[in-house]
Amino acid sequence: MSMGDPWQTAEIPGPKKALVMTKPEIVTAMIKRARRPILIVGHRAAEIDLGEELLIDYLIRFAKKTGIPVVATAHILGEFLKRGFKPAHMPAVNIGSRLADPEWQGLDGKGQYDLVLLIGMQYYFEWLILSSLKHYAPYLKTISLDNVYQPHASWSFPNLSMGKWKEALNVMMQKLEGGT
């Protein structure tokens, strides 16, 4: 399997495919460059075990560190609240359709976003949300933070083992903490 192969073998998109992020530093650089980033977290973040913590716990740290507003989709809101973190809540198709609307003024009414980070949905579900954004939101850059290649994103990790993925997430956090 090459780095640019979709995780689900048959989910071949078309001519425009995500750039593969071989280095997690790309994410931190993109975040720093973004004017209005947003993080969308699907329900699987409460199921994925990174070893010392669940993915959701990592994402709470990530969100606190970056100050990026978080939208929790499906029923993961309760898991955030249990951990004392209050994200915005919106079904995935609702946030997807709003991001694809150039007139939407964002969660805070201050304007549309320019960078969307996605993580934790079913592969195919996220694949299609990203597809809608690729086709209908040219003003957005999208990054998939999952450990599987999402061809419809602007940037995506390649298919990574849990170990490699965890390493990448840790590097991201270190870079954010280091401020470089």
Next chain:
Amino acid sequence: MSIKNVRLKIDELKTRMAFIKNLQLSIGRVTEETPEEPLGPTPFPSLTTLREWDMKLLKRYKPYYLPFCDVCCLCTFGKCDLTGNKRGACGLNMSAQQSRIVLLACCIGAATHIGHARHLVEHLIEKFGRMHPVDVGGVNVEVEAPVTRLVCGVKPKTLGDLEVVLDYLENQLTHLLSITHTGQEGNNLDFESKVFHAGMIDQVGMEVADLAQISAYGFPKADPEAPLIDLGFGVVDINKPVILCIGHNVPPAIGIVDYLTENGLQGEVEVCGLCCTAHDVTRYNPKAKIVGPISWQLRFVRSGVPDVVVVDEQCIRTDILLEAQKVKAPLIAASEKNCQGLEDRTNDDPDKIVEDLVNERVPGVLILDPEKVGEVAVKVALKLAPKRKKFKVIPEVKDVIEGAKRCRQCYRCTRACPNNLPIPEAMKMAAEGNLDKLNEIYDECIGCIRCEHACPEDLPIHSFIVKAAEKKMKNETFKVRAGRGAIQDIEIREVGGPIVLGEIPGVIAFVGCANYPKGGREIAEMAMEFAKRRYIVVTSGCAAMSAGTYKDEDGKTPYEIFPGYFDAGGLLNVGSCVSNPHIAGAAIKIASIFAKRKLMGNYEEIADYVLNRVGAVGVAWGAMSQKAASIASGFWRLGVPVVVGPHGIKYRRMLLGRADKEEDWYVYDARTGEKVYVGPAPEHLFYAAETKEEAMVMIAKLCMRPNDTTKGRAIKLTHYIDLHKRLYGTMPEDIHLFVRTLADIPITMKDEIVKILEEKGWKERPIPDPTLLPRLIRKRKEEQP
């Protein structure tokens, strides 16, 4: 469109050739308006007759496109890259292309049902005669074809009358399909309007099919106490010869039951089914058994239990011949639509066919005569069963372990699996002798065997999973109530008020296929949750089977726990896929019987009524097929929202309302003509949920309607808030959009909600007599004194 409407009546005619008395001849439309049932404005609507209504819906519920493919490859101009809204060589952009594909899917779905209906009606007319009466419930069902009456403005009384309806449907379908040709429609919203039209005629086609088979075969006629049917892998008696019927068009299965009855062989042979043929054969004979939904085909065939496999049409695995051959079970194909490459033996001597099948001279045959299918299937099963001895291809445990040792951990299986199941991990454990993980996977496996096709070692992974879960599978013994068909008029009269006023919190229909994200049990869990909350829960198709696959502490299944009445707390199975219009029909009958709205050819007004007053929601949790797409679109045009499971997002287009756009949620108050804000009720028309929990909260929310009384709205809010708190851990943030007056607030939550309303700057607003149709305004503002 023009429908011929010629009637010739001769009381008495004397000529040199003949003496004719009391001759009546009708051509074309077979019924017409009567003083009791005046004809509305849109009988037999053409492609654009209801376009204005569609645009009203589409203005509020805007298409949200999620392209499933960036290119178009439907003509030789292509492939054309439509990325980022580029236009193809024909000029079409991405939105129009996506809606075009949705239309194509809905045409396929509608054609499948209408073709099914045509075959069924032709067969039943041949068998029972054109004048056989349409009767789906005797005096209990006087509005016996609500969808057909609503759409076509005709009242079919006999099987022959249904042919006129089918002529109309086939005409419309041809036009609809032609629209997907290169260089036709160019606007996505017009494509969407035609999607609605395809869905609407699909509903009529399904209704025709079910009216015909209920009337002719004597299926349960709107019977809330239809018998309980055995359901599950474990209910089939493997000590007997077993005939498995798969598909949707029931005459061949009925041919089998009739042959057994006529030859005194009942009880000698097990007749069981998968998918909708199973529903319909048990509506005919409650002693037949239902193995399960469509996704159980391979696990059952590979288990070696069936001695003969009979297939008719729709949702059958197209490799069924190969799979049947593996277990040495002959295949009888019984439909022109699904010949499987087999020799047509319809005109051969049945005993010669039996001999060829039993002696394995041929792997299967095509027989296009349901009665002959019955004779051949029974004779083959009886002769072959002792010889086959339930030959199976499910391996022994030691073979699973040895096979698992060959697993390369390459993950191609998982990458091919629609549900991303952790097969490599399970194989690793199996190689060490532990089959627990494979056993767990069974619960979420949809039986597609893409894993096997991906495996570089050619491991029969699905068979490994089935072996690991063998014990569990054999204990799958449940009950499902036989498809009852229509809802009685009296039931509608009794619940119409509480539904329209909101006091019964909603009607929730679990319908469709079995492409579940986490197994069929989720359907049972959702159905039970809402039945306990005193919603009316209706089921059909594979979802009706999955809703039965649960047992409580006393070993009771949902259909035994909840009554089969169309009433609060009821759980009722209407039947197979083609029974879905009984659900739409119930909503229509609420408008017609309870509210006394004109029915015949009055689509727009009734849909407006349903959208604004009838808190009904369709749930197709495992929607897979094009038929599911067209069924859903029939509900959309009627104003009934549909929620699909996560795989349903692959239909590539949602219809979503925007709660944050206040201007989208105004209706007319029919009493005054004033425009009134009613909040986002219902918020969406087509919605894909990531998880069961998300779906449950959304279902409760989508049951709210502008017409709810304060008491009704308080009840609906109670359920919405309660589910939201339980599943999301907090109060919904949009509660202020659904509270119109303080009396809407559930009494036990008053303090909490009032505080939220204050924070949100909420203001009380009137509850209108809601309509989107200006022509229904009884008194305009300027006309008031």
